[in-house]
Amino acid sequence: MIGMEIRRADMIADELEELVFAGEFGDGDRLDEVKLAAHFGVSRTPLREAFQRLVASGLAEQIPRRGVFVRQPGPVELMEMFETMAEIEGVCGRLAAMRMSDTAIEVLAAANTRCQQAIENSDIDAYYRENEVFHHFIYQQSGNSFLEQEALRLHRRLKPFRRHQLKFRGRMAQSMSEHVAIVAALKQGDPDRAAEALRGHVAIQGEKFHMLMSSLKTAAQ
Amino acid sequence: MIGMEIRRADMIADELEELVFAGEFGDGDRLDEVKLAAHFGVSRTPLREAFQRLVASGLAEQIPRRGVFVRQPGPVELMEMFETMAEIEGVCGRLAAMRMSDTAIEVLAAANTRCQQAIENSDIDAYYRENEVFHHFIYQQSGNSFLEQEALRLHRRLKPFRRHQLKFRGRMAQSMSEHVAIVAALKQGDPDRAAEALRGHVAIQGEKFHMLMSSLKTAAQ
DNA sequence: ACGGATATTCTTGTATACAAGAATCTTGAC
């Protein structure tokens, strides 16, 4: 690797992203340049460069001459993001079904087995880790690294919420059976079934909740 | 609208984006801070903030202590982007098929008619304009504004290449018949057919070329 | 003349200084 991130601006951007993800800032909170500069022990300059990164990735909004304000997704946007993630995973699955090699399928099955073992050991952290490996591997096997990057970006963005949500419902077992169906569809090279399985796996609550929200939103306009 | 973009950094970022899109910079070209500062008549500070935006949107790459270098997509990445666009449009179509109202279908059909008229008048610019309206409207009718934004982002990114490519092949007529099929599928509320039609419409060359490239790439590793 | 160590210059990254718009506070009229 070249130039291993000596820039303080980048480190600060990473840290700010983490803080926003972790919910340390509420929606609409202003990111105070001087306070944060003091907090990080730097001048305003690198902070302002870091802000641009947050703004560009949609984590904050910049209003000229006013400042930058964090933007936490509300329930509607969150659901839209989950639906988009589900659709993108479905796409990855569709493409992967057409492109995965037999050995790649083996690798995926192995990741799934480790996932299963984590559940049997009640090792939640391991489950999350292996589940992530499973999904990232499917993105990669779409054979489209641009799509892969987009999927990773959204996956990362949703990470905090996914964790929160899965913990609530004890649906790890169901999740595993869905994984099995996904692997089977990929093994058979059935694009539509793989897409459907992945979409359903990620969508979770699915259409009803969305349509409810969506109708509320349009009614409110 | 609030604070109508007084920031020079933002104007510069926009202008730099345009320049990169227009191909004024080649792949790997370094964005010289002092030269560009002189060119825009500002100091390095706003330029550096603008750079962050380019880097965040993937138009440039920053190497610490070296500078920022523009990244033009090569043929492989370009094809990956087109494939991703095709898949995302397919997703938009799938969702729109389930969610569009009858009046929305009318609006879409009207846009399509204007598209057709533009062709009959051999008005290329009007065709591009109306074609864009047509596609943007489908994104919107996905009922998922997060997805809509993502689609718009990618559509915008591909704009220069699409224009270039469509001009070459005189396939406007074929494109129109595809539009008709898309509208028909949406009218019938058939998600799979709508998705398929849109995917095919955008994909253009499709799988063979991709697989060729993809195999070349993996072989080269 | 060639190669490598050193010196010089150039460029980036950060800090500070300054300008101007926004927000807040003060004051005065009613």
Added chain:
DNA sequence: GTCAAGATTCTTGTATACAAGAATATCCGT
């Protein structure tokens, strides 16, 4: 006591100054 106009303070946006790593040129030994 309330409201508005003006004054004051605060914050952002930009310019400049300075520090340090990278690139380039110079010089020396062989």
